[in-house]
Amino acid sequence: MTIRPFLLSVLLLVSAAAWAQRPERNNYNPYEVRDIEEIPDEIKMVRGDKLRAYRITPSVARATRVEMPDTLTHYTFEYISPEFRSLGVSYQGNMNHAWQSKLFFDRARRVGDFFYTDGYYRMLYTPDEVRFYDTKTPFTFVRYQRNFKTNESEDVVAGDFGVNMGKALNLGANFDYRNAQGFYTNSRSKDARYRLFGSYRADRYELYAYIANDYYKQEENGGITNADYILNPDRYTNGRTKVSAKDVPVQITERLTNRIRSGHAYLAQTFRLGHYTTVQRKPTGKEHQDTELLGDTLSLDSTYFVPVGGLSLTTYYNVQSRRLQTQGENDLWKNVFGEPVVTQTRVPDGGGTPVAYAFPNDTAQLTTLHNTLALSLMEGFRPWVKFGLSAYLRQEQNWAKLPNATTHLYGATERFSSTFIGGLIERREGTGLNFSGRGELGILGSDLGAFKIEGNLLTTFRLFNRQFALEADTYIDNARPSYFAAHHHGTYGWWDKDLKFTRRIELGGKVHLTSWGTQLEARTASLQNYIYYGAKGEPSQLTDLMQVLSLRAKQVGSVGVLNWELEAAYQTSTNESVLPLPRLAVAADIYVRFLVAKVMRIDLGVKGYWHSAYYAPYYLPTTQQFILQSEGKVGGEAPLLNAYANFRLKRARFFLQMYNVTEAFTTGSRLSMHKYPYNPMYLAGGVVVDLNN
Template sequence: MRKIIFIVLWITVCVSESMAQARVILPDSLQVTPRQAPHDHQHEMEEPFDTVNLVLPAATVWYLHPRSGDRLVAAMDTLKHNYQQTTIPDGYSVAGGYLGPIGSPFISKIFFEQDETSHFPFYDAYRPYNKSPEQHLFYNTRVPYANLTYQTAGSRPVKEQRLKALLTTNFGKRLNAGIEGDLISAKGLYRSQENKHNDWSLFGNYLSDKFESHLLASTSTVKQFENGGITDERFILDPESVGENFSTGDIPVKFTNTWNKMKTNHLFFSGKYNIGYNDRSADSLGSGKFVPVASLVITSHYTGQDRRFLSYDTAQVTIEGQAMQRIDQFYTNRYYNTAVDDSVTFSSFKNSVALSLREGFKPWVKFGLTGYIEHEVRNFSMIDSVGGNIGRSKHRENSLFIGGILNKQQGEHFRFNLQANLGMAGADLGEVNLEGEVETAFNLAGKRTELSGHAYLRNITPNYLQKHYHSKYFWWDKELEDVRRAFVGGRLHIPFTNTTVNAGVENLQNYIYFDQERTVAQHAPNVQVLTAGVDQNIRLGVFNWDNRVVYQTSSNQEVIPVPSLSVYSNMYLKALIVNELTFQFGVDAHYHTTYFSPGYEPALLQFYNQREKEIGNYPIATVYANMHLKQTRFFVMLYNAASAVLKPREYFSLPNYPVNPMMFKMGLSVDLHN
């Protein structure tokens, strides 16, 4: 069925490409500000979006701020350089942990890249694949635009595939609509490791001088088969010692016939009404150019999520004289005796109203100001024990926030963004978030050098599923204190040496995490985390050597474990052939020093702090060729190539979870637009 849908989509793309369309001009009121990356603690403010002198590409692309309704400019997905790295889990961070195949749960081992725990934490492990409204791209196109991307690795029956498709077009100069799909099917080279993702979204926007609106409807399903990890590391570290021929599918694992299922639905709407005047001096022959002075923004966002953990690994075994189901032997507690069937549902309905004063509507107005009020209703449901039977408990809570944004995003030499919000009532009463960013630029050796700083102060109320969770193997109801976080950091980019330096330090109090017992714990004393990083790119003709080095230290490695040193190094040759084909050939590697990396618990779909096994001191390397010809990108890759020459083969990403052995991968991405 999925193949049929994509064939229909492909035919639609081809038909739309063959139809001539009049050129679409964006409305004069388009005000797009630089995107502030929400998860990067060394934020990089991009160049201002000049709506006067800009020569528009085939499509203009932006993210949408969920509260202010501001459009945050983003780059088109047309990356030529290192395209192959965007197709593997390792490419999401300098150092990351995952279960092996693409689409499996992932955690960054760089602490400042880890997000706050969400209200539905089971989906946090899939953040690289998440399609929330804050991460969704909106378009305004001159001509129909489409992108088709396909990647594959391995052979049947362990094939790994990902297929992505995007089609968007304008209907006149004001209305845009699009559809996007992202399908992942990874069988997994190890037993009981298959995962499937089906993500679909419909989106659109309407832009005029006085009214702007955005709409997104998306659905995502994930089915993750769980094996609990391998039980004998000799099959990876020293396969010769096993004394027999075997495939990765023969390596014993903890359990089978067990899986997590998740579903997420989003319905998001944002409407902005602009109040302003017509400037006749800009258009003396007509009614004048519309200049927005203030805006009224209304936003609604519904989220529905559910997660189910099931196991048919119920064969009876006897452990230390006690009869139990086979999967039960891996857990200390059992709160009911039937087969595992845990489920949690969550829904949220969030509405906000904002009033903003626009930056630059007069020469003396040097900044923009936005104030907002936001209300959210959340519903939770999970299993509970009622009269000896397993029933369900339900919980509803409300939250009310007020906040403001003060920013200056125009100008070349000084920009800033200050945000504050306060929980005024309900479950988040007393929550505080104060955050600021500032950027300046100056000339150094004739080059524009950028210096930026970022700081925040947060008082965070624990969410409901951190305080309460009920399942067969884990059951807790806890009183947790507010988490306090204070961070300050900065970034310096030196263009004439192609160097970027960043550093940051954070103090955390009442930090919440999963401990060695795989249950929620809170550490009251202060913990400090320091990070410093250097990006250094070297160019000598066709020879290139890109490096990113991150140093981290934690004052308490049992609470916040981090590797001391993480490195991504990429050495390659890059040349333009016959003025058409860009060819890149090289070898790269991700590496970090040994440390007690997080463990993964399938029954919670969470990463936890373990002190049994150190991971690291082994490069995950690839040999690749990356090509770009006009509107087509193509790569071939030999993944985990170091395992062919290095012994022992310690290619574990997480304890008991090795990455895939050496395998061939390839991918293709085609952009289509008139």
């Protein structure tokens, strides 16, 4: 009860000063066709054009300029939290445990070949997501974050470093270490990730390379046993003020741990063909005055390289492994997971009949090697060349390892390979209309007959003195099913299935009303042979055609110092027993923004998340999948509210966040998904600093 007057006092205290000083706010439209240098300071670091970031276009090894990472200064308080990943998120409370979006179109389009990592979607290094840099001065970008708890501490230490060794060569490193004790019994996670990278950008030769490792270790508790501890905590206080999260009983009280490892090596090389061109520019300013005084004409020449085409070779090597392990035998495993498929035997002390027992120690490993050769014709090397063309040939090798039932060790390695041909057409430098289209076809190996087609179209225009942007995209996929979804060997699940190719046709469109800060989106998908996981965790396929529809809207605006960002999504599927989704999901961020002494910017606000009730999935530790359940619905209760204060002073950003302030006003449900609650209310803080000038 003491939280409410505290929050009200803070808001009243700052409101008077807020109206006195208000910084300018520039709405940034990420879909507008314009040069990257015009991105306002709200998005881009204050280094301006001295620090550039690039992302590699898959298959053709071409670098594309993108915004700097971790530069959304308003969202410093939740940039690395699960809530920031989607409008609605199912997860286990701990920030680094496996998660799944509650919005269908925010999920991965395919089940991964190593499907144990699907719960870490967008949390792993991948060649199409990592960034390379070009900087005129060295940069060191550091983040530190923790909550103010002793026994349930969460610590985050992360950083980015980059330096240019001359004009063409850049070297750098990323690291990310997170140690979260967890609020509930057996919910700890300990994670470490790093990447060492380098790039060389010359006129005729480009190289991008990195080595990286992802390591995630999470303890499993199987969720809580009695949601009444969350719904009606007063019944269990025994005279105390509140029920501690550690007092809430969980299904697994013994140590059970999942470990995910992923090691990468990536190398992309491009040999560019082209010519040097010299252009003459007119003298300006002082140069023009000097030429008039001398009575002479001064020609100022500029020579630059014009790329016509490129030949690229990309190599990607990845080793992924997973291990589910416990410290010993226990009848508890049978109570939680049912009868084991694989057992071991031991002779009781003193002799007698051997006794069968379960000892979870499941392993799996996938090694992949991809080599891609691409030939590209560059956009704009002549005024009449309005788009670029690329063709590529990719060869994939895969080696899968699973234990056998006799020795519980790895059996024979399963090897499968595939060959793809593909093409890309794109226009990225247009002033009114840009587009891209890509297609590929499996011509040899296990992916024979698989194909994928994707494309998007973007145009901007002005109408009635208002700025508009229209975007449309399509995605057609006929894919070989995930190998490890079809083959899983574990103590509490063992199957080898013949899954059919999955098919997906997706259409989407967006309207950006930039002048009003409004965005509207409609999206639909037709799915066949959709893979889902039943109550026992085994995969099945829906052979019938299933439709998914989503309507989404977002509005950003401000009046005086008051700012808001509102977003809502409506979605439905034609088979809710196979694909349950919340019909409505909304998020609202309301905050005041003001300046102190004209140098420190402060945002004070509350952000909330809510969705309608539905049969949310259950996370199954034995396969690390989100499975169907019909025992109870999640949602429709009080929203998840987080209060925050963001501060920005030159190159430093720091924040305070009160997570789940809903608990200060109500004792309603706080389940994220079936049997897994959000964390209780706590205070956290952090700082993000650019250490260099």
